Amino acid sequence: MAKAIDKNTDKSIALYCRVSTDEQAREGVSLDEQQVRLKSYCRAMGWDITPLVFVDDGYSAKSTDRPQLNKLLAKVKAGELSKVMVTKLDRMSRRLLDLLKMIDLFQEHDVSFISISESFDTNTPSGRLTLQVLGAVAEFERERIRERVFENMFHAAKGGKWLTQSPYGYRLQDKELVVHDEEAKIVQRVYDAYLEKGLGYFAIAKMLNEEGIPSRFNKEWSLRSVKLMLTNPAYKGTLVWNRVDSSKKSRKEKDESEWVSLDDCLPVIINEDKWESVQKRVNGTQIAPRAKSSPHLLGGLLKCGNCGSGMSIGWSGSKNKRYRVYRCSANKNKGTCTSKQYRADDVEKWFKEGLKKLLDSLDESLVPMIIEQKKEKYISNIQDRINVAKKRYERKVEAYSAGLITIEDLKLEKDRMKQDIKLLKEIEMVQEDQFDIGKITKDIQKKTSEILESLEVLTIEESKALIFKLIEKIILIKNSTDIKIYLRN
Structure with missing residues (x-):
C-alpha cells in the first residue's frame, strides 16, 4: 500500500x-x-x-x-x-x-x-x-x-486631577496643576510672539534657544515643542483627556468626538480669547518654516499668475554676474507651465511699490470687500465650532447614559452648543454698516506702515513675520510688471 x-x-x-x-x-x-x-x-x-x-x-x-x-x-x-x-x-x-x-x-x-x-x-x-x-x-x-479604566480616569479628570506629565508652565502637586511663574511668563511670551509679532514656530524656537532658555528637561526648543505649546488647551484652563490612542506603537490622535473635554478646571495662563485667536492662525493657511526663515523677501508668498503654483527662488546669469530670480515651481520641476522667470530684485521692488500705493490710496471703497471676507471667515469658524460642539454633545450623551456625568453636565454642554448656533445666526445677519469701517481702515494702514518701515531697518526674517500677518499671497501677473496683493481676512 x-x-x-x-x-x-x-x-x-x-x-x-x-x-x-x-x-x-x-x-x-x-x-x-x-x-x-x-x-x-x-x-x-x-x-x-x-x-x-x-x-x-x-x-x-x-x-x-x-x-x-x-x-x-x-x-x-x-x-x-x-x-x-x-x-x-x-x-x-x-x-x-x-x-x-x-x-x-x-x-x-x-x-x-x-x-x-x-x-x-x-x-x-x-x-x-x-x-x-x-x-x-x-x-x-x-x-x-x-471600560472600567476609562470610568476611573474620567472621574479623576472631572475632579480636575491631571492624569499625565505636567506641561511646561505648570508643576504637579497632589495630582493637580499649579502655575510655575517663571515658565508661565515664557508661555505668554511665546503666544505674544506668535500672535502679535507674527513669528512662526521656527523663529520662536530659535529665539528661545539663542536666549539660552531651556525647555522643561533642559533640551533645546524645536518646531514641534513650540507648536504643542501653542495648541495645548490646558493654558486656557481646559482639561482634554482621551485625545491620543496609545494602544499602538505609533501614537495617533483620536477623532475629536471621542475627547473628554472639561472647561474651567485648571489654572489659566493664557486667556481664552488669545488662545482662540492663536488657534485660528494655527489652523489657517500655513507657511512652511523654511519659507519663513528664507533670506528672500517673498518666499512662501509669491504665486505664479499663469498656473497658481508657488514661485521658488533660483539663480541665473553668467558665472561672474549671477542674480536671483523667482521662477514658477511647476515650470522648474514639471515643465507644465510656460511662465518665464523674473529678477527677484525687480519683483521685490514692485511689491514695495504696491504696498505704498495701497497705503496712499486706501479708502473706504476697499473696506466692504474686506468686511465680506471677514464675515465668510467668521461663519466658517463658527460652523466648525458647531460641528465640534455637536460631536462633543453626542459624546456627553453617551457618558450620561453610562452614568459617568450628571444631567446638569449634559444640560451645560447642550447650552454651549445652542450658544454657538445662535452666534452663527447673529453673524449671518450682520450688515456692513455694523462694522467699524474707520477702525478697519486704520488697522490696515498701521500694518502696511509697519511693513514699509521694517523693510528699511529690520532683517528679512523679521520683516517677513510682519508681512505674513497682513498678506495671504501675492500673485505675479503673467508677462507684466503688475502684482496682486491679497490681504488676510
Missing part, C-alpha cells in the same frame, strides 16, 4: 513566546518556561525536527507590531513553516480580530496554529471553533477592563 506523502515534512515548526513587563511582574510569566513546555510538547508528539524559536520580550499583546512576530509571519508568507505553536492563546494576541487575521494567513499558507494550554489545533474544525469562542471571551474581558 502506497504511503501518503506529507508536503510539510521539509518545513520548520515555529515556537512563539512573548511576555510583557507588566505580566512578568504581576504573573511571573517566564519566557524560559514557555520554551521548555513547547519543546516538551514537540517531543511528546514525535516531531523530531529542531524548532525555530521566536521570542518577544517586553512587548504587549495589544499590538501585533512586534519584531519577532513580524519575522515569524514573514516566514509563514515565504512558505517555510508547517506549524506555529504557543503556550496560551494570549501569547499571540488578546484581540480576536488580530487573531483571526493571523489564522487566515496561516490557513492560506497551510500552517496549523496550536495552543497547548487550550489543547486545540486550527487544522481541525473543533479547534477553529474553540479558538473563536476563547478569543471572543478574551476580547470581551479586555473591553470590560478598558
Whole structure:
C-alpha cells in the first residue's frame, strides 16, 4: 500500500513566546518556561525536527507590531513553516480580530496554529471553533477592563486631577496643576510672539534657544515643542483627556468626538480669547518654516499668475554676474507651465511699490470687500465650532447614559452648543454698516506702515513675520510688471 506523502515534512515548526513587563511582574510569566513546555510538547508528539524559536520580550499583546512576530509571519508568507505553536492563546494576541487575521494567513499558507494550554489545533474544525469562542471571551474581558479604566480616569479628570506629565508652565502637586511663574511668563511670551509679532514656530524656537532658555528637561526648543505649546488647551484652563490612542506603537490622535473635554478646571495662563485667536492662525493657511526663515523677501508668498503654483527662488546669469530670480515651481520641476522667470530684485521692488500705493490710496471703497471676507471667515469658524460642539454633545450623551456625568453636565454642554448656533445666526445677519469701517481702515494702514518701515531697518526674517500677518499671497501677473496683493481676512 502506497504511503501518503506529507508536503510539510521539509518545513520548520515555529515556537512563539512573548511576555510583557507588566505580566512578568504581576504573573511571573517566564519566557524560559514557555520554551521548555513547547519543546516538551514537540517531543511528546514525535516531531523530531529542531524548532525555530521566536521570542518577544517586553512587548504587549495589544499590538501585533512586534519584531519577532513580524519575522515569524514573514516566514509563514515565504512558505517555510508547517506549524506555529504557543503556550496560551494570549501569547499571540488578546484581540480576536488580530487573531483571526493571523489564522487566515496561516490557513492560506497551510500552517496549523496550536495552543497547548487550550489543547486545540486550527487544522481541525473543533479547534477553529474553540479558538473563536476563547478569543471572543478574551476580547470581551479586555473591553470590560478598558471600560472600567476609562470610568476611573474620567472621574479623576472631572475632579480636575491631571492624569499625565505636567506641561511646561505648570508643576504637579497632589495630582493637580499649579502655575510655575517663571515658565508661565515664557508661555505668554511665546503666544505674544506668535500672535502679535507674527513669528512662526521656527523663529520662536530659535529665539528661545539663542536666549539660552531651556525647555522643561533642559533640551533645546524645536518646531514641534513650540507648536504643542501653542495648541495645548490646558493654558486656557481646559482639561482634554482621551485625545491620543496609545494602544499602538505609533501614537495617533483620536477623532475629536471621542475627547473628554472639561472647561474651567485648571489654572489659566493664557486667556481664552488669545488662545482662540492663536488657534485660528494655527489652523489657517500655513507657511512652511523654511519659507519663513528664507533670506528672500517673498518666499512662501509669491504665486505664479499663469498656473497658481508657488514661485521658488533660483539663480541665473553668467558665472561672474549671477542674480536671483523667482521662477514658477511647476515650470522648474514639471515643465507644465510656460511662465518665464523674473529678477527677484525687480519683483521685490514692485511689491514695495504696491504696498505704498495701497497705503496712499486706501479708502473706504476697499473696506466692504474686506468686511465680506471677514464675515465668510467668521461663519466658517463658527460652523466648525458647531460641528465640534455637536460631536462633543453626542459624546456627553453617551457618558450620561453610562452614568459617568450628571444631567446638569449634559444640560451645560447642550447650552454651549445652542450658544454657538445662535452666534452663527447673529453673524449671518450682520450688515456692513455694523462694522467699524474707520477702525478697519486704520488697522490696515498701521500694518502696511509697519511693513514699509521694517523693510528699511529690520532683517528679512523679521520683516517677513510682519508681512505674513497682513498678506495671504501675492500673485505675479503673467508677462507684466503688475502684482496682486491679497490681504488676510
